[in-house]
Amino acid sequence: MNLNRRNALRLGALASLAPAGLLHQGPAGAAPAASELQGPASWAVRPFGLDEVALGDGIFADKRDRMLHYASGYEAARGELAGPDRMLYNFRANAGIPNPDGIAPPGSWDDANGYLRGHYSGHFLSMLAQAYASTGDGRYRRKLDHLVSGLGECRDALAAAAAEATPRVPGRSGTALRLTGSPLGHAEHVRLPSGLVDALTELTVATWIKPAAIDRTRLPDPSQDPAPLLNGAKVFDFGADADRHLYLTVRADNANPYPRFAITTGGTAGEQRVTAAAPLPAGAWTHLAVVLGGGTATLYVDGAAAASGPVALTPADLGATAANWIGRGQFPQGSVQYLGADVDEFHLFSHALGAGEVAALAEGSGPGGDLASYRFDEDPGPVCADSSGNGRHAEVVAPYDGRRHPGFLAAYPETQFLRLEEFATYGGNAGIWAPYYTTHKILAGLLDAHRVGGNTDALHIASGIGEWVHSRLSVLDRARLDRMWSIYIAGEYGGINESLADLAAAVPDRPEFLETAAYFDNTALLAATAAGEDLLDGKHANQHIPQFTGYLRMYEQGAGEDYFTAAKRFWDMVVPHRAYAHGGTGVGEIFRARGVIAGSLWQYPNDPNHAETCCAYNLIKLARNLFLHTVDPKYMEYCERALFNQILASRRDADSTASPNVTYFVPVRPGQRRGYGNTGTCCGGTGMENHTKHQESVYFAGDDGLYVNLYMASTLDWSDRRTEVVQTTGYPFEGASRLEFSGRGGRFDLKLRVPSWATTFTVEVNGRRQWIDAEPGTYATVRRRWRDGDTVDIAMPLRLYTEAALDDPQIQSVYYGPTVLAIKHGPVGTDPATGLIDIAVGDDLDAAFEPTGEPLHFTADGYTFAPLHLGDEDPYHLYWRRQ
Known part of the structure; x- marks a missing residue:
């Protein structure tokens, strides 16, 4: 047996600090206490850490490796730490600390004067932490530690300046x-x-x-x-x-x-x-x-x-x-x-x-x-x-009036927060964007640096930020808070309530952090959603999705059942009612009317983009976290759809050390194309995270056994049972997967997810067919005492099937197994009457769609269909009219 122990001692001394609420990415290489492995009491299953699951060869490893190339090579010509120095540029400038010669800020929204500066640095922290946890490569740890150390120096300089009296x-x-x-x-x-x-x-x-x-x-x-x-x-x-x-x-x-x-x-x-x-x-x-x-x-x-x-x-x-x-x-x-x-x-x-x-x-x-x-x-x-x-x-x-909490850390003055408290709106003379959104990304990056990357100072800095947020918001009345969070864009706060709930779990003697998370309640929408009232039409999608992940985390820490109810009902308002064929949502950045999919393709002519990638990032996170509580297969169904389609499609199939090379949108308007790059944008940030944690949901452990949620080439180090599981598969290019067990094993149930499209799903153990229930959209269970050398072979033949838009049964998308196929074609019109390609397809899809010989490529009625996950810039049609 060759168990993965490459980082086993990295956080041993810190195991008692690991937050129970943060185990969706366990401490890299740590051996947490048994109580921590259980997660919150409300979890029915627990995930494995990124260091416990290693990706094997395949499309996910390929996309991951391109992002690792960026993580290791960004500004590497200037030196190993030049990349983190760029991420520190705006923080140092704000704190009055000189920047090294030749170093510039990241750019775009995170340039020297950008009103969102600092957010990208938080994502960069998360990427480095995840890269280190996944690979054990010391380059990522050195970059991570340098960035955390620099942020600490900036925090100290800001605190020293704040302690001075307002000068004359x-x-x-x-x-x-x-x-x-x-x-x-x-x-x-x-x-x-x-x-x-x-x-x-x-x-x-x-x-x-x-x-x-x-x-x-x-x-x-x-x-x-x-x-x-x-x-x-x-x-x-x-x-x-x-x-x-x-x-x-x-x-x-x-x-x-x-x-x-x-x-x-x-x-x-x-x-x-x-x-x-x-x-x-x-x-x-x-x-x-x-x-x-x-x-x-x-x-x-x-x-x-x-x-x-x-x-x-x-x-x-x-x-x-x-x-x-x-x-x-x-x-x-x-x-x-x-x-x-x-x-x-x-x-x-x-x-x-x-x-x-x-x-x-x-x-x-x-x-x-x-x-x-x-x-x-x-x-x-x-x-x-x-x-x-x-x-x-x-x-x-004034921000510098001798009364500010010393935990403040940002890449711009505290003025941004003062202006929000006085209801300044996005842009204009006020110069405000979304200050608590930026704070969330910094806080989340620091928490990842601690729990995933093993940096002890990061938790201390994160705690200071939490204390500072509490000091600002605890003196405001509920009416002012409600108005702040209702302001378009300026009031966007990402998932800071999630990070504060995570911080409450990490520092259990500080209950004010959970109280602070509740200051971010978007009370009117929260109450309506918990009551089942759908108010999402016209709402900024990515302003609200992470709020509900935050409510779920707050529920885990004891904040109340309504938060859980709201998170579940919000999910059901989005999926499937506002979800496109690849798992994305939104017209541009906005939720539109419930159940209107085909109607939204051209409904907003000035916005040809749909499906912001940040939304998919946050919907996957919400689905995953709801599954931890409910073990409802529908959430993993969504994770597979969004991960194998929009997320894979969001990374260009070309290396770059200058840019993360990811999308802002993955459009669904017929004939549009993807654009890649996005240094300094929100989707550039979440994109860095997406492609350094692909393995996070492949396996979960529960009291009733091991859940295999996704079919992805990977190796699981299940240290609790001294067992290693190696999954070998060519999925999604083939409908089969093999699991090989080594180590102690023992008696437990093996829970295999049966995709909803898999009308045939068979399982063999050591070459013998198992007679088990395997209904599509459920988990098939194999019960036995597992031994060293056992093999499980899963067959789920890929098949063609279509899915109609909710509001027009003629407008459809086609899939082969989990993969949505797109027509490789430019725009043909600008409205539903002329802009959709008509394809003659009868009941027999196998007769209508002819394989080309290239993996996952077909032709039908003279048009070429290819997997959306190809990271190119060709125009495509995800939807077409079935004749």
Whole structure:
């Protein structure tokens, strides 16, 4: 017997830390305690670790090896650790740590200014951990350790910076407060006391500001005009909400790029305004004042009236002013904008000053405000002292304000999270994408580095991130959380609830991690789904699929039965009702109407893509995890379909060390083609993971025996039973597989999955036919005492069969065994009437489809059909009309 022990001692000392909830990928080479091998109490079966199952020769090993080529060769010409250094680039830049010469960020969404930067590094961690667990190759471990170590250094540098008090800078007189603005700054702003201007019928606000110039080189598109990024940036904003407030902005809009004062009780449409006729200079001190009283508002620039006009509203008309700010505006807005400027000598008066008094302030000789006066001359810190004697002290709100939890780790400032809490939307001036999505990928990568790659520091860093997330979200009410998670894209958080539940399992003395996972409940959708109400039409698919995997993990940790119910019912709303022939889902990135498959092919003409690969990644994960609880064969049926078709098809059949060479979409609109590459994108990240863990679901162990779920050439090291199982097969090119047992064996049931298409399924043990139940779509059971040298031969002859779209029985796809076959052909039209190829196929498929002699290739009615899993860029038709 030659059992796989190549990494047996790697995590021995850490076995007690291995999270029970994480055993879908066991610690690489570790020998976990018996209790850990059982997994959560709700599991009916448990998976094996990636180091316990080795791939044999075949199509999956080929795809895996191409990804390993990328993992080992990425930037290898610059040195073994240059690849991880690229993944650290944005983290180091954010933490103020110099990057090595010649190193650049990964690029695309993860470039130096990308709003999703850092996410790809998390996927890269997972890929390295899985590659190491699968192969034991020290190159992957060295890269992994270097990346984790670098992330730890960045975390420490960020924590040290956060511990410093908010600094002051040289001002117009004494010191000033620097607000770095948006989209490239930290969104510092000042919170003034509520009720500050309540009941006033007159008001004067005066201050010095020095607007900052935006560095074009830091913009995602350096050629763009930076001036419009200042549109709407507020010097101050006092009021109740976005409908009832008064404000001064440094730049009104593109048509009026000048300072503007406005007051309204009816939103933007009801604003009463005065607008200057000249822009403010960048990099120079300018005195601004607004005087409101007697039915007139006057805007002064450097002591001279720049605009004046009738304004009937007064602060008293606004009601209670609970939101009063320097450097930011009211929310909710489409994108919250922050002021980029140094601010000094901010004075509020309870009456209207005369022109001479305003001029005196501009000359530096006037008195301070009688309502409040902020000179920013106090010691550095988050408090801005009121020098008027009224005690109306203000507070600086900033990522670097001395109050941030030291566990924070990201490749951009904490501003992204602050903006989300104020309901900023994706893109625009707010410069926000999906901050908690990025956090999830980093956290998941660190957890993989710990449990799969054996890096002890990774769990410590991951725990810090969990503590930081708790510190941010635990102070927010449920209504705000619900609104955050409902925001399209910006509120996307991936499966961070899954990682937090995993973290709760890994660190069982920290129950707040499970509590933190619940902060991410998408409550309305969660409740509706648990009740069986399908609300998925129009939802962003990959924003929601991983949420339900997270709910399932939370259930495992004791969070409640409803989470499990929601996960199961969500699955049934997607598969088969929104699943295409290759297992993918979505039009572009969006779930569409239940049961509409054929109708979705051209329903959205501006989006020719379907089936985002990330969705298949997450649906496979959800199906697999549901199977662990239910042992329902339908989940493994889906895993086979999606894995043998969309996932295999998602990796190009060509090596690359510059790109993962994977797809974003695997389209189903007739005549489309796949595009490969995707460095820095979400599907590039999940693609790296997909092809370094193909063996994760081949075998599961249960109290009732060994489950063989997938027919894939592989070797199982079943250390619990001191047994090795070698599976030899040419599947999916042939409908047969052989299992060879060596070692101790013993009495247990062998559970063999009978694919739903396998109308014939026979089993021989040591050459003798077994008379067993083998209904399609079930598990056939062989009960015996297994001995060294036993062989099991499975025959499941491949056959042709078609599957009709749910909404049109004439529109079909054809399979040969598990493999979906696609017509090799370009587009022939742009709508259902002309865009589908018509093929004359009778009841006898074997007569209609003629093998070409090339594996899994056929011709029918003059058209060539080939397996979708071929990683080429040829156009194809997955669906056709059967005549």
